[in-house]
Amino acid sequence: MSEIQSLGYMVLEVSSLENWRSFAAELLGLQIGSCTDTVINLRMDEREQRIQLVQGEKDDLFAIGWEFKNLVDLNQYIETLKSKGVVVNAANEELCLQRKVESLYVCDDINGYTNEFFTGPVYAPISSPFYSSKLIGDGFETGELGLGHALVVARDYQASVDFYTQKLGLKITDYIRDSSVFPGVTVDATFMHTKTGRHHSLATAAMPSAKILQHMMIQVKDLNDVGLAFDRMKAANIPVIMGIGHHPNDKMVSFYIVTPSGFGLEFGFGGIVVDDNDWHVKTYQQLSDWGHEFQIKP
16 A cells, blocks of 8 residues: 655744744754745755745644655555545645645645645755755755654544544554643653654644644754754744753654744754564653753743
8 A cells, every 4th residue: 555655844834934034044954945925945955845934824834745755656545545535635736836746635634734645846956955054964864754743732632643543544653651741631642654764754642732733843964963053042042942852762862942933843863763674662651761851831
């Protein structure tokens, strides 16, 4: 059966494109790509866009773009979705051009955003290679592993897990149940991966949040870039949610900050890749095994 290859892109609806422009380029080290009055495309590699910022009042996740290797795999997957009762529609040419892909289908997500399934991402000209003015290492960890990951707050936790695994076909990597984060509340989180194996491209959790997107993650190839980015955040007085620490499940060294839209962003290094041939699903009892001290109380 055809599978999702990776998390290819994310679309964020943001109220201030200018705040995001400086945040993305000067603090995160992303490259500003093509722009209009209402859209900014952010580059992380040789592609025209990995994160698309769209002007709007939502300040939240608008869409997730799931990538397929070729059109045959995409079409097979769409037919499978339809056979499972998922309402999915082909995107028009205008949306394909905006997302910078050749073929695109869309369906509503159970948690209030849009899933987009695509193939044929547009690459920047060879004369315009990816360049970051801030990173000292070899850039962001993308390629076949995709953009990074998103943690989506579940309106109905079990229904969300069922939708992502039984309908969309994501594979469960592991679970975390932690009662130490929110007073009197146990955080249940399920972590899921795609065919290419980034530890998780999507996670969903039952937790208090005003946002659909609790946080998104981008990963660098050099640990030094994590420390340097953390220093930039502090110097710019960006609110830090959690300081530098380590997760026991994906082995990521990272920190969390508040984005201009109010949801979180994890900036990390060292996440593991899952090999389904020898992977065993586990349940962890803590979000972090060292560090990640809360600077903003949850």
